[in-house]
Amino acid sequence: MKVAPSILSSDFSQLGKEIKRITEAGADYIHIDVMDGVFVENITIGPCVVAAIRKLTEVPFDVHLMITDPARYIKAFAEAGADIITFHVEAAQNVVETINIIKSYGKKVGLSIKPKTSVEEIIKYLKLIDLVLVMTVEPGFGGQKFMFDMMKKVKSLKKEIQAKNLNTLIEVDGGINEKTAQIAASNGADICVAGTSIFKSADIKQAIENLR
Ligand code: DX5
Ligand code: ZN
Numbered sequence: 001m002k003v004a005p006s007i008l009s010s011d012f013s014q015l016g017k018e019i020k021r022i023t024e025a026g027a028d029y030i031h032i033d034v035m036d037g038v039f040v041e042n043i044t045i046g047p048c049v050v051a052a053i054r055k056l057t058e059v060p061f062d063v064h065l066m067i068t069d070p071a072r073y074i075k076a077f078a079e080a081g082a083d084i085i086t087f088h089v090e091a092a093q094n095v096v097e098t099i100n101i102i103k104s105y106g107k108k109v110g111l112s113i114k115p116k117t118s119v120e121e122i123i124k125y126l127k128l129i130d131l132v133l134v135m136t137v138e139p140g141f142g143g144q145k146f147m148f149d150m151m152k153k154v155k156s157l158k159k160e161i162q163a164k165n166l167n168t169l170i171e172v173d174g175g176i177n178e179k180t181a182q183i184a185a186s187n188g189a190d191i192c193v194a195g196t197s198i199f200k201s202a203d204i205k206q207a208i209e210n211l212r
Helices: 014-023 046-053 070-080 095-104 149-165 177-185 202-211
Strands: 002-005 030-035 063-066 083-090 110-112 133-134 169-173 191-194
Touching: 002 030, 014 046, 014 083, 014 191, 030 133, 046 070, 046 110, 063 070, 063 110, 063 191, 070 083, 070 095, 083 095, 083 133, 095 110, 095 169, 095 202, 133 149, 149 177, 177 191, 177 202
Parallel strands: 002 191, 030 063, 063 083, 083 110, 110 133, 133 169, 169 191
Antiparallel strands: none
């Protein structure tokens, strides 16, 4: 299992130090939650912050756009240094067009679904994307409880990916700790996002290793 610490749970007053800390602790990706206060009820990070922290680490940036009409901001996040740009199937006006915009900047494409969205909404796009992000909490805030029900989606995505011989990775996000990471991995997840369980632990290196 690859591990993507979510900086949403980091100490924003020490963001630079936090980026260095998770880099040294061995993060596989750095997960950056972008929220617009419309698609979800919270406002977080914009492209200028991504550009600022880009200088501090070589670890790939996994940018999770929880914003309405994400196509409008692909260019800004691509130029700020995102490596993977993930948007929500529920938020895009035209999913295929948005995928193609991300590809046109040479970035990896992720597509995400909220807990209430059925897995069918995303299955049809699997061959066009690099990563599928299954939300295991309602997006908007860190520190929520893992929704075990979402494992059905992970299972059917894995089945589909294997049947079609695709390389699409499955990522899970929300309520991930040692226990739930193991459950997600056994259902087919390749990457886990974790905020609280990493940043609130006394030894983040150990926390990442345990998740892995
Ligand atoms: C929620 C975000 C998550 C969040 C996860 O909307 O997408 O990435 O930071 O936080 P934890 O690990 O605390 O559930
Ligand atoms: Zn996220």
